[in-house]
Amino acid sequence: MVTENFLNLPQTTTAEAAVEPARDATPESVIDVRELQAYYGENRALKDISLSLYSRRVSAIIGPSGCGKSTLVRCLNRMHEMSSGGHVKGEVLYQGENIYGAGVDPVELRSRIGMVFQKPNPFPKSIFENVAFGLKVNGISGNTSERVERSLRRAALWDEVKDRLKQSALQLSGGQQQRLCIARALAVEPEVILMDEPCSALDPMATLAVEELIRELSQEVTIIIVTHNMQQAARVSHHTAFLMMDQDKAGYLVEYGPTSEVFTNPKSEHTEAYITGRFS
Amino acid sequence: MANLIAEYSRNRRLRQRMREAPILAFLFMCALASIGTTVGIVIVLLEGALQFFREVPVFEFLTGTEWTPLFSNKQFGVLPLLSATVVISFAALAIAVPVGLLTAVYLSEYAPEGVRSIVKPVLEVLAGIPTVVLGYFAISFINPTIIKPLFSTETPFTALGAAMAMGVMLIPMVASLSEDAMRAVPASLREGAYAVGSDRFQVSVKVVVPAALSGIVAAALLALARAVGETMIVTIAAGSIANFSANPLEPMQTMTAYIAQVVFGDTERGGVEYQSVFAVGLLLFIFTLSINMLAQAVLARFREIYD
Ligand SMILES: Nc1ncnc2c1ncn2[C@@H]1O[C@H](COP(=O)(O)OP(=O)(O)OP(=O)(O)O)[C@@H](O)[C@H]1O
Ligand SMILES: [Mg+2]
Numbered sequence: 383m384v385t386e387n388f389l390n391l392p393q394t395t396t397a398e399a400a401v402e403p404a405r406d407a408t409p410e411s412v413i414d415v416r417e418l419q420a421y422y423g424e425n426r427a428l429k430d431i432s433l434s435l436y437s438r439r440v441s442a443i444i445g446p447s448g449c450g451k452s453t454l455v456r457c458l459n460r461m462h463e464m465s466s467g468g469h470v471k472g473e474v475l476y477q478g479e480n481i482y483g484a485g486v487d488p489v490e491l492r493s494r495i496g497m498v499f500q501k502p503n504p505f506p507k508s509i510f511e512n513v514a515f516g517l518k519v520n521g522i523s524g525n526t527s528e529r530v531e532r533s534l535r536r537a538a539l540w541d542e543v544k545d546r547l548k549q550s551a552l553q554l555s556g557g558q559q560q561r562l563c564i565a566r567a568l569a570v571e572p573e574v575i576l577m578d579e580p581c582s583a584l585d586p587m588a589t590l591a592v593e594e595l596i597r598e599l600s601q602e603v604t605i606i607i608v609t610h611n612m613q614q615a616a617r618v619s620h621h622t623a624f625l626m627m628d629q630d631k632a633g634y635l636v637e638y639g640p641t642s643e644v645f646t647n648p649k650s651e652h653t654e655a656y657i658t659g660r661f662s
Numbered sequence: 663m664a665n666l667i668a669e670y671s672r673n674r675r676l677r678q679r680m681r682e683a684p685i686l687a688f689l690f691m692c693a694l695a696s697i698g699t700t701v702g703i704v705i706v707l708l709e710g711a712l713q714f715f716r717e718v719p720v721f722e723f724l725t726g727t728e729w730t731p732l733f734s735n736k737q738f739g740v741l742p743l744l745s746a747t748v749v750i751s752f753a754a755l756a757i758a759v760p761v762g763l764l765t766a767v768y769l770s771e772y773a774p775e776g777v778r779s780i781v782k783p784v785l786e787v788l789a790g791i792p793t794v795v796l797g798y799f800a801i802s803f804i805n806p807t808i809i810k811p812l813f814s815t816e817t818p819f820t821a822l823g824a825a826m827a828m829g830v831m832l833i834p835m836v837a838s839l840s841e842d843a844m845r846a847v848p849a850s851l852r853e854g855a856y857a858v859g860s861d862r863f864q865v866s867v868k869v870v871v872p873a874a875l876s877g878i879v880a881a882a883l884l885a886l887a888r889a890v891g892e893t894m895i896v897t898i899a900a901g902s903i904a905n906f907s908a909n910p911l912e913p914m915q916t917m918t919a920y921i922a923q924v925v926f927g928d929t930e931r932g933g934v935e936y937q938s939v940f941a942v943g944l945l946l947f948i949f950t951l952s953i954n955m956l957a958q959a960v961l962a963r964f965r966e967i968y969d
Contacts, residue, residue: 464856466775493859503850506873516858519868563854570858 409436409620412574412604413458414475420453423467427453429632431472433623435574440596440605442619442641444612446656449625450633451608455576458606459495460488476574493520496567500579502559504551504566509543512551512562516570529569537565538595557588564595568603575599577607581614593618612657616645624653707947710940717934723941729904729920731935738938740945742906746914747949750825750896751889753910757829759882762836763871766878769837770844771866782838789834797898800827805899815911819901822910827895832885839884843877844870876961883957887950893918917946 411434420428428450435441443451456462457470460481473480481491493516504512513530516522522529530547534540539561543554551562560580567575577596581589596605596618609615615622622644624637637644637653648654715723718738726739765785769778805823809815847870855869871878901913902923915923924939 459857461853461856464853489856489859489861491859492857497853497857499850499853499857501850503848503854505851505854505869515855515868516860519855519858519860519864566854566858 409439411435412437412477413606414473415454415458416473416475418454418457418470418472418474420450420457420462420470421467422465426630426632428457429628429634431625431633431635433635433638435604435606436621437604438600438602439620440600440607440618441621441623442615443606443608443623443625444610444615444656445625445633445636446627447610448631449627451625452578453633454625455497455578455606455608458574458576459492459497461492461497463488493570494572495574495576496570496572498560498563498567498575498577498580501583502556502563504554504559504562506550506552508548509551509554509562510547513565513569516566520570522570533565533569534562536568536599537561538591538598539565555588557584557591560584560588560592561595564592564599568599572603574604574606577605579608579610582610589614612645612659616641624648624650624656626652626656704947707940707944710937711944714934714937714941717937718941727906729906729915731924731938732929736934738934738941739906740917740942742904743915743917743920743942744945745906745908746821746896746900746904747890747916747918747946749908749910750821750828750900750914750916751886753822753825754828754832754889755882755886757826758832758836758885761829762833762881762885763840763878765833765837766840766844767866767871770841771862771870782841785834785837788830789838791831793831793892793894794898796827796831797824797895799830800824800895800899809911813911817901817913819899819913820911821900821914824896824898824900824914825910827899828889828892831892831895832889835888836881836885839881840874840878843874843881846877847873879960880957883953883960887953887957890946890950890953891918893922897922917942917949921946 413435415431415433415435418428418431419426431454443454445451453462456465456468458474458476458481462468462470470482474482476491476495479486481488505515507515510527510530513533514526517526517529531540531544534543539558542558543562551559554562560583564575564580581592584592593614596607599605600620607615607619619641621639622641623635624644625633626636627633637648637650639649644653645657648657723738723740725741726737727741728737728739729742730737769781773781800823801818804826805815805818805820808826809820809823851869851873852865855865860868896914896916896919900916900919902915902919903913904915904920905912907914921939921942924936929936
C-alpha cells in the first residue's frame with residue numbers, strides 16, 4: 383500500500399525541486415562508503431554499510447534511535463575513533479582515497495570534512511574567536527577578519543552579530559549559536575559538512591533558518607545530515623538513507639535513494655513503516 | 663471535603679516542620695561552631711597583638727627591616743619574615759603550578775585510562791606525605807645534592823631548598839584540582855575543536871585549559887594559601903635566621919617558622935617576644951584572608967566571562 387505522498391507535503395518543498403530544478407542528472411560521488419563495519423570495543427554498531435554520497439547535494443540519514451546514524455557520520459571524518467574502543471573495518475573513500483589508509487592524517491582530514499553537532503557547542507570565547515578558531519589551528523594566514531565575515535555571512539548570521547563580534551558566543555540564542563557553529567565549520571572551507579541532528583535543540587523558527595541555510599549551502603558544499611524529523615529530511619535533502627538495527631543490534635542500511643523516491647515510493651516495507659510513523 | 667484536605671496537608675506540614683526543627687537546630691549549631699571558632703581566633707590574636715603594639719609601634723613593626731627579638735638589642739621589623747614568606751611561597755608556586763598543570767593536561771587529555779588509573783592514586787599518596795618528611799628531604803637531599811653543586815652555596819639551609827620541597831608538596835594538589843577542572847570541560851567542546859582540524863595539543867591548550875581557567879586559578883590560589891601557612895618544611899629547611907633578602911639561596915625565616923620557633927622554644931610567656939607571635943599571627947591571618955578574597959574575586963570575574 384503505497385500512497386503518493388505520505389507526509390502530505392507539497393512536492394515543491396523537497397530540495398531537488400526547490401533549489402535548482404536544472405541540476406545535472408548524474409551527480410558525482412565524493413564519499414564512497416564500502417562495506418563499513420564500526421565497532422565500540424567488541425560491539426558492532428554498524429554492519430556492511432555501502433553507499434555513495436554525492437557532491438554538492440544534501441544527503442539525509444534517518445532511522446530509529448540507536449541504529450547507528452551518529453556512528454556512521456562520525457566514521458566519515460574519523461571522529462569515531464575518538465570514542466573509547468571505537469574502530470572500523472572496511473573502507474571510506476574520500477575523493478577516491480581511503481581515509482582509513484596508512485598515511486592519512488585524521489587531523490588534516492577533519493579540516494576538509496567539517497562537522498556540526500546536535501547541541502550547539504560554541505567555545506567560551508568571543509564570536510569572532512569562535513569563527514577564527516579553525517583558521518588559527520590550521521595555520522591559515524591572510525585576512526582573518528575578512529574570512530570571519532564571509533563565513534558569518536554564509537551562515538546567515540552576519541547581520542545579527544556584526545556589532546558584537548567581541549562578545550561571548552555564549553550570549554547568543556540557541557539558534558544563533560548553532561549558526562555560529564556552522565560558520566565555524568565553514569571558515570576552514572571544508573568540501574563536506576557532516577551535521578548530526580543540527581536542529582534538535584532548536585525551536586521551529588530557528589530550525590527553519592538552519593534548513594534554509596542548508597539548502598543555500600548545498601550549492602557549494604556537500605552536506606550529510608542526520609535527522610529524526612521526517613519532514614526535515616523531505617524538505618532539505620536530495621538523497622535519503624534509511625538505517626535500522628538488526629537482531630544483534632548492529633545498524634545496517636535498509637534503503638538509499640533519491641529522497642522523493644524513498645518518501646513516496648519506498649522499496650522496503652520497513653522504510654514505509656518508519657516514515658509513516660507506524661514503526662514498532 | 664476540600665477543607666479536610668487543606669487541614670490534613672496543614673497538619674502534615676506542621677508535623678514535618680516539627681521533625682525538622684531539631685535537625686535544623688543541630689545544623690545551625692555546627693555552622694555557629696565554625697564561625698565561633700574563627701571569631702575566637704581573631705579575638706585572641708587581636709588581644710595579644712594589641713598588647714604587643716603597646717610596646718612596639720605598628721609603623722615600626724610594618725616597616726622595620728630587622729627582626730631580632732631574641733637578641734639583647736630587640737628589633738621588631740616584620741619585613742624579613744614577610745619577605746621570606748613571599749619569596750618561598752612564590753618560588754614553591756613557580757615549581758608547582760607549571761609541573762602540576764602539565765601533569766593535569768597529560769592526565770586529562772593524553773593518558774590512556776590504564777595509566778591514569780595508576781598515576782592518579784600515586785598523586786594522592788604523594789599529597790599525603792607528612793611535611794616533616796619533606797623538610798628532612800630538603801636538608802638531606804635537595805640542599806646537598808642539588809642546590810650546593812649547582813650554585814656552590816655554603817649553608818645547609820636555603821630558602822630555595824625549602825621552596826622546592828614545598829613545591830613537591832603542592833604539585834599533587836595543583837595537578838589534582840586542575841585535572842578535575844579540565845575533566846569538567848564538556849566533551850562537546852573538545853569535539854568541536856577536533857572537528858575543525860585541531861590536534862590534541864591545540865585542543866588542550868586552546869580549548870580545555872582556557873575553559874578550565876577559573877578552576878586552575880582557584881587551584882593555584884589554594885596552593886598559595888597552603889604555601890603561606892606551611893610551617894614544618896620552612897622550620898626544618900629554611901634556617902631560622904630572619905633575613906631581609908630576596909635571594910633564595912640564603913637562609914630565611916618565614917612568619918610561620920618564627921611562630922613555631924617561639925611557641926616551641928623557652929621564651930617566657932608575657933614577654934614582648936612572646937606577644938610578637940600574636941602580631942605576626944594576625945598579619946598571617948590578614949595575608950591568607952586577602953589571598954582567599956582575591957581567589958573569590960578572580961573566580962567571579964572568570965565566571966562573568968565564561969557563562
Ligand atoms: N561511546 C559509545 N560507546 C559504546 N557504545 C556506543 C557509544 N556510542 C554509541 N554506542 C552504541 O552504538 C549504537 C549506535 O549508536 P548511535 O549513537 O550511532 O545511534 P543513533 O542512530 O545516532 O541514535 P540517536 O538517534 O539516538 O542519536 C547504539 O547501540 C549505542 O548504544
Ligand atoms: Mg545520534
